[in-house]
Amino acid sequence: MTVVLGIETSCDETGVGIVADGVLLGDALATSMDEHARFGGVVPEIAARAHLHAITPMVEHALGQAGIGFADIGAVAATAGPGLATAVQVGLAAGKAYALSLGIPLYGVHHLAGHAAVDTLEHGPLPARCVALIVSGGHTSLLLIGDLARDPVVHLGDTVDDAAGEAFDKVARLLGLPYPGGPVIDRVARDGDPTAIAFPRPMTGPQDAPYRFSFSGLKTAVARWVEHHRDQPLPVADVAASFQEAVADTLTRKALAACRDHQADTLLLVGGVAANSRVRALAEQRCSAAGIHLRVPSPRLCTDNGAMIAAVGDLLVRADISPDRLDLGSDPSAVL
Numbered sequence: 001m002t003v004v005l006g007i008e009t010s011c012d013e014t015g016v017g018i019v020a021d022g023v024l025l026g027d028a029l030a031t032s033m034d035e036h037a038r039f040g041g042v043v044p045e046i047a048a049r050a051h052l053h054a055i056t057p058m059v060e061h062a063l064g065q066a067g068i069g070f071a072d073i074g075a076v077a078a079t080a081g082p083g084l085a086t087a088v089q090v091g092l093a094a095g096k097a098y099a100l101s102l103g104i105p106l107y108g109v110h111h112l113a114g115h116a117a118v119d120t121l122e123h124g125p126l127p128a129r130c131v132a133l134i135v136s137g138g139h140t141s142l143l144l145i146g147d148l149a150r151d152p153v154v155h156l157g158d159t160v161d162d163a164a165g166e167a168f169d170k171v172a173r174l175l176g177l178p179y180p181g182g183p184v185i186d187r188v189a190r191d192g193d194p195t196a197i198a199f200p201r202p203m204t205g206p207q208d209a210p211y212r213f214s215f216s217g218l219k220t221a222v223a224r225w226v227e228h229h230r231d232q233p234l235p236v237a238d239v240a241a242s243f244q245e246a247v248a249d250t251l252t253r254k255a256l257a258a259c260r261d262h263q264a265d266t267l268l269l270v271g272g273v274a275a276n277s278r279v280r281a282l283a284e285q286r287c288s289a290a291g292i293h294l295r296v297p298s299p300r301l302c303t304d305n306g307a308m309i310a311a312v313g314d315l316l317v318r319a320d321i322s323p324d325r326l327d328l329g330s331d332p333s334a335v336l
């Protein structure tokens, strides 16, 4: 059995996870979120510097949680992309340093593979074929996936403009809510009426590409609505709930269509936006009505973390995949 140390630094979270044989032994997370709040979004240089400070304490914390030492680690996995270039480089360089100093193999991991693989830590191996909807701050993709270590991923469709998480963050800003907007909108929407405002369901017409997404127009529709009602007190909860409903409806409609069209009986819902309570509830409801098995990780494993990268490393080790060389470069815009 090989113990894998996973390192994730693609955005503002410094995540470290320890996984062996599909079991999560320890994980630790630090975030520089508060340092970015006043800029309304993540500042790459600040995130990179914060990773440099946090990475060693997080590794030690995760090791402590797992009750093991450096000598017990058998392989290192680090995010090699996609993500903020300088942020990715800090984690990858740390991974290389651990690999070199401990004399163990290094695996460069694709961040989105991590989002999908993390579910195996809670729900066991993935089926031979399933549809994955990856919804994060940087990506919105419908994929056909199988064995993550061996099989190529088939892209069914991506967003043509903003990612779903990006739309949450931008709409939150419009409503005067803090960054990151997703969790705040989720909370505020609980007091709102999701049917109060009929926001559009983008790219859901018969002429539209069935698995592509577009969220920039929805954000503009919210901005326009706010502008038109400027002379009244802003019903923040109703706007948030109605916007969230439009996103949840669009995402789940397309994901279920992809399952149906590709004869997949499992939908894997992952990424930061999969932590959204309404997206989860609607996916559950629609999957259950369609006889589709829904797999979605606990909310804390949906957003960026180190366990997801360790989970991919664990799959690669167990599939006997050759490790990467220590001169492995990072790829900020890596495609899965």
Ligand code: KG4
Residues within 6 Å of the ligand: 011, 135, 136, 137, 138, 139, 164, 165, 166, 168, 169, 180, 181, 182, 183, 186, 271, 272, 273, 274, 275, 276, 277, 302, 303, 304
């Ligand atoms: O996967 P993730 O942690 O990082 C990326 O890989 O991008 O996703 C972060 C995104 C942010 O846009 C954040 O606002 C959104 O996920 N998010 C949520 C929720 N929690 C995080 N969006 C909606 N509802 C949530 N509860």
Ligand code: ZN
Residues within 6 Å of the ligand: 111, 115, 136, 137, 271, 272, 303, 304
């Ligand atoms: Zn992510």
